[in-house]
Amino acid sequence: MANTFFGLNIGTTGLxxxxxxxxxxxxxxxxxxxKGYSRQVISQSxxxxxxxxxxxxxxxxxxxxxxxxxxxxxxxxxxxxxxNALYGKYESRSYFMNEVQAYLNEIELEGxxxxxxxxxxxxQELEKDPANLTVRTQVANxxxxxxxxxxxxxxxxNQVQTECNFEIKNQVTRINSLSSQVATLTKQIxxxxxxxxxxxxxxxxxxxxxxxLSELVNVTTEERTVGTCGATEYIVRLDGNxxxxxxxxxxxxxxxRKEKMSQCDVEGLYDIYWDNGERLNPESTSLAGTLxxxxxxxxxxxxxxxxxxxxxxxxxxxxxxxxxxxxxxxKDLNIPQEGKITIGNGEYTYSSFSVSVNADGTYSYTFExxxxxxxxxxxxTKVALGTTMDYKGIPYYYAQLxxxxxxxxxxxxxxxxxxxxxxxxxxxxxFTANSTVEGGKQYNLNNLGVKNGEDxxxxxxxxxxxxxxxxxxxxxxxxxxxxxxxxxxxxxIVAASSITDGIGNADVAKxxxxxxxxxxxxxxGDPAAFLQTLVGEVGVDTNAAQNFAQSxxxxxxxxxxxxxSVAGVDIDxxxxxxxxxxxxxxxxxxxxxxxxxxxxxxxxNLGI
Numbered sequence: 001m002a003n004t005f006f007g008l009n010i011g012t013t014g015l016x017x018x019x020x021x022x023x024x025x026x027x028x029x030x031x032x033x034x035k036g037y038s039r040q041v042i043s044q045s046x047x048x049x050x051x052x053x054x055x056x057x058x059x060x061x062x063x064x065x066x067x068x069x070x071x072x073x074x075x076x077x078x079x080x081x082x083x084n085a086l087y088g089k090y091e092s093r094s095y096f097m098n099e100v101q102a103y104l105n106e107i108e109l110e111g112x113x114x115x116x117x118x119x120x121x122x123x124q125e126l127e128k129d130p131a132n133l134t135v136r137t138q139v140a141n142x143x144x145x146x147x148x149x150x151x152x153x154x155x156x157x158n159q160v161q162t163e164c165n166f167e168i169k170n171q172v173t174r175i176n177s178l179s180s181q182v183a184t185l186t187k188q189i190x191x192x193x194x195x196x197x198x199x200x201x202x203x204x205x206x207x208x209x210x211x212x213l214s215e216l217v218n219v220t221t222e223e224r225t226v227g228t229c230g231a232t233e234y235i236v237r238l239d240g241n242x243x244x245x246x247x248x249x250x251x252x253x254x255x256x257r258k259e260k261m262s263q264c265d266v267e268g269l270y271d272i273y274w275d276n277g278e279r280l281n282p283e284s285t286s287l288a289g290t291l292x293x294x295x296x297x298x299x300x301x302x303x304x305x306x307x308x309x310x311x312x313x314x315x316x317x318x319x320x321x322x323x324x325x326x327x328x329x330x331k332d333l334n335i336p337q338e339g340k341i342t343i344g345n346g347e348y349t350y351s352s353f354s355v356s357v358n359a360d361g362t363y364s365y366t367f368e369x370x371x372x373x374x375x376x377x378x379x380x381t382k383v384a385l386g387t388t389m390d391y392k393g394i395p396y397y398y399a400q401l402x403x404x405x406x407x408x409x410x411x412x413x414x415x416x417x418x419x420x421x422x423x424x425x426x427x428x429x430x431f432t433a434n435s436t437v438e439g440g441k442q443y444n445l446n447n448l449g450v451k452n453g454e455d456x457x458x459x460x461x462x463x464x465x466x467x468x469x470x471x472x473x474x475x476x477x478x479x480x481x482x483x484x485x486x487x488x489x490x491x492x493i494v495a496a497s498s499i500t501d502g503i504g505n506a507d508v509a510k511x512x513x514x515x516x517x518x519x520x521x522x523x524x525g526d527p528a529a530f531l532q533t534l535v536g537e538v539g540v541d542t543n544a545a546q547n548f549a550q551s552x553x554x555x556x557x558x559x560x561x562x563x564x565s566v567a568g569v570d571i572d573x574x575x576x577x578x579x580x581x582x583x584x585x586x587x588x589x590x591x592x593x594x595x596x597x598x599x600x601x602x603x604x605n606l607g608i
Contacts, residue, residue, distance in 0.1 A: 300393025
């Protein structure tokens with residue numbers, strides 16, 4: 001049975017409930033502009049009634065405030081994060097592709113087109129006056145200007161690759177920092193909630209960190225209750241790999257590669273490893289976020305890396321020969337002198353390789369391994385070199401430039417070497433490649449495999465001696481140049497097949513001029529058409545990246561609006577709550593005032 005002053009207790013519970021509601025509403029209003037804040041609401045229920053032992057039943061005992069809850073939707077949280085990861089990927093793609101486009105656009109604006117036309121204008125003058133040394137000097141200088149343009153373009157692409165590489169390191173640092181903060185907050189949350197309270201604001205902080213992570217990489221979260229004390233276990237996974245295990249954050253490490261994945265890569269590109277030594281796979285098709293985009297731009301080769309099938313390999317073998325490859329032309333070969341080779345699921349490094357041209361024109365490659373084969377590999381085991389990245393990144397565009405330079409230089413050199421110069425000497429290669437050794441030596445470029453079945457070593461140097469039988473494989477945008485002999489002695493330029501009939505003969509010069517409009521040189525058409533196609537291709541790729549980024553941004557904004565419809569603070573709703581709780585507080589106070597007058601009359605004025 002209720003005591004005499006039971007009504008005061010009921011009024012007091014109402015006061016406390018209304019006050020809690022007012023405080024919670026005030027907290028919501030104060031955080032209306034706080035990023036990531038989730039609206040909080042109180043949960044209340046009628047207090048346990050008291051039996052009166054009378055036929056009218058039980059009497060209410062007031063109200064209980066059970067807890068203060070966050071208004072969040074796990075569905076919208078997960079939807080936001082998966083789309084945010086895609087947005088991070090497309091936005092980063094767009095940024096770096098704009099840089100690539102800016103450099104390659106110079107092909108049409110003031111780069112290749114201008115220097116190429118000037119070189120051919122000077123060749124036209126050479127045809128008119130083959131003996132004129134001034135004209136010959138102009139031919140050499142304009143040709144060198146074209147080479148220097150490609151050298152500059154190579155440097156620019158390497159700068160973009162270096163920038164991507166630096167950003168990969170920065171993003172890994174951010175991921176490590178965010179994951180450590182998530183682990184720390186999880187411990188703080190459990191410390192609070194084991195005592196029976198809800199750590200709503202700490203949970204908001206943790207969710208904000210996960211939102212930040214989701215733009216860098218695709219993450220998933222899982223929270224499960226442990227025991228009956230209110231503690232939870234919080235798990236975060238990065239592309240399926242454990243990143244945060246409750247209070248422990250797994251750290252990622254960047255380690256510079258010892259070997260290049262592509263012939264034109266800059267030195268020291270980073271690979272990412274977990275703290276247990278396992279490598280994070282950048283080729284994973286499920287990986288997303290800014291980190292994925294950085295790998296795509298830095299390493300993307302459109303899956304055009306060297307791939308083939310191995311001949312049977314015995315355990316302990318130190319060589320591997322592959323056949324049925326996807327690259328059977330030197331102009332497309334961009335593997336490094338030394339690098340990594342994947343045989344089946346095993347990864348090895350090689351120190352050198354050679355190429356054999358088969359009777360049907362296909363290539364077979366033999367690689368010298370730095371270690372013995374760890375077990376036997378069956379015939380036709382899949383083999384791949386470097387990364388297999390399905391995106392057109394720096395290595396892909398670099399390979400396109402190399403293809404142009406190799407094909408054009410080879411055709412130009414073939415024509416130029418077919419005649420005699422003013423010194424009555426057989427013509428030499430007009431274009432060549434600078435070597436990387438001191439002394440400024442240059443390669444003596446020759447066609448690969450002039451005899452079917454002949455093994456041709458693709459190596460740069462043996463000790464300090466330049467290998468004479470060097471293929472156009474070594475010619476890249478970085479080392480493309482005019483032969484020193486041509487630059488030092490313009491008389492070495494060949495304009496005639498023979499000068500026996502006089503120095504006015506210019507039949508070779510005419511053939512060199514014809515190369516400008518030779519539509520058989522490339523499948524895209526003449527040389528200018530090849531590079532115009534390349535510019536168009538990068539333009540399409542950049543535009544696609546921009547469109548995807550804009551589209552994904554719109555999706556993220558739409559999901560954010562849906563998310564805010566649940567978790568966001570609405571100023572009109574909170575204004576109504578303020579009025580509602582204010583009125584409830586006033587009424588509860590009125591109950592206590594009425595009870596006070598009743599008890600005053602009962603105690604002081606009945607005269608008992």
